[in-house]
Amino acid sequence: MPKKEKFLVNRIKSINYAFRGAVLLIKTEASIQIQLVIAILVTIAGFYFNLNITEWIVQILAICIIMSVEGLNTAIEKIADFVHPEHHAKIGFIKDISAGAVFISAISAIIIGLIIYIPKIF
């Protein structure tokens, strides 16, 4: 197969694997399922409160960042459990800082939500 064609086929395969990964995350991970429900609810709220273009962009970014970080956190947890299934202080530390990253993005998303919606509700 010519180099250019092989490159395209590999990119399409990668997109396919990535899509399968996103579906797997949504199907198997409770935290992602909860975040997806929240994402749908705030999207409905966005239409209800008629967000402007900037508010939509910030809201979509906040949703994407928190779900992406949660996905990476899940991957880190899976790797940690695979390479070292037994209890170990280092694994605990790795999982804690990975969960810490999710916590930071969640707090940022909550603050963004408050900034967007408090003036609209009150």
Ligand SMILES: Nc1ncnc2c1ncn2[C@@H]1O[C@H](COP(=O)(O)OP(=O)(O)OP(=O)(O)O)[C@@H](O)[C@H]1O
């Ligand atoms: N193998 C381990 N060694 C040491 N501490 C661990 C280990 N596994 C889990 N822990 C501790 O328990 C916490 C929760 O870990 P766990 O893997 O259950 O994640 P979780 O946030 O409950 O994720 P999920 O509910 O998605 O499985 C970790 O942050 C860590 O402090």
